Amino acid sequence: MNPRPFLPSPSCLAVAALSLLAAGASAQDTRTVKIAHAGPTSGAIAHIGKDTQNGVSMALEEINTQNLVIGGKKVKFELVAEDDAGDPRQATAVAQKLCDARVAGIVGHLQSGTTIPASVVYSKCGIPHITAAATNPDVTKPGYKTTFRLIANDNALGAALAIYAHDTLKLKRVAIIDDRTAYGQGLADVFKATARQKGMEVVSEEFTNDKATDFMAILTSIKGKKPDAVFFGGLDAQSGPMLRQMEQLGLSNVKYFGGDALCTEKLPELASKAGTLANVTCATGGASIQKMQGGAEWKKKYDAKFPGQFQNYSTYAYDATYVLVDAMKRANSADPKVYVPFIGKANYKGVTAPITFTSKGELTQPAVTLYAFRDGARVPLN
16 A cells, blocks of 8 residues: 655745745845955064954954844954065055955055055055054055054154153163164154254164164174164064174163064064163053053953964954944945945044044054063063
8 A cells, every 4th residue: 555645735835935035035144244454474574464463363253253233234254364475565466456355444554664555555446454553654644544543653652762762761872773664764763853852962874674684784883883772663573683783792781772563572582582682662552451451351362362472463453353343333334435434433442442533544542652671571661
């Protein structure tokens, strides 16, 4: 006896069809929004670029747990990571690639020399970028509506270092070295101008490049001028060997000043913990992580996720990512044409500080922190 075949009723078929349609609609209602990080993740300062990329990654992972709905669709954020190798030409190529990929926003670039040319590309294609690290004032000078900076610029950093050298340390004679990059030269120029205004004598001006590791000839020349201090506009990758060579040349009592790009957790290692490390005073834009509201808790989360990788800027890259997403939420759109004006109107309580921007895309109240190195560790002075 053959059993009678089962035939679903019309009502069952209707319910099944509706269920399939609902599942399809649910899948279609989730939109992927791409946010990019652009910076040097290869080369001598890859450790700094990877630190900022980590900040973006950490922020997006957190944001994705919030199940945000923007423009009527659930949004999933995706990180697009691009390496500009710290090279201006590669940075413009990366910028164009991100424009062509229609990412919604970029956190980057790291250096002024890469950020300035990339900002032109982003302005033309209408995609916003927030730099968490580039400090040359020229970054925002053109007034592009797509360019924002989340830290103090060189005018604040260079001036703070010169004032400290003169007013606190009572130094009178300084030699200046820069690496000829937009960042290094710009910072050195501000330091020099402020030092002279304070009555300090600039006894020597030298330059190198951001790939050099041998500074013996420059330092030997400077030694003959008997400076109280050396100011270096450049990166930690050059500062490390420079500090070692200063010790070898008997410049152990000469103070050493620099900006945020050498003011990293990795500098002691790069300097092989030379005795001259104790002479370093460096400045970063923003408060020290110890003074950031929630900074200590944030750092614990970061260290658990990326052990031993913290340098300088990941906190700012983290906040920059949230600022982009916050603007999308307020605009109810992830379309740059719609949400870019909302970035300029930000009033965001970040980990680094309360974040609001001037009409030029600068922070309205940038802070500066001076650091020294004690027993091989970076410690804030203010």
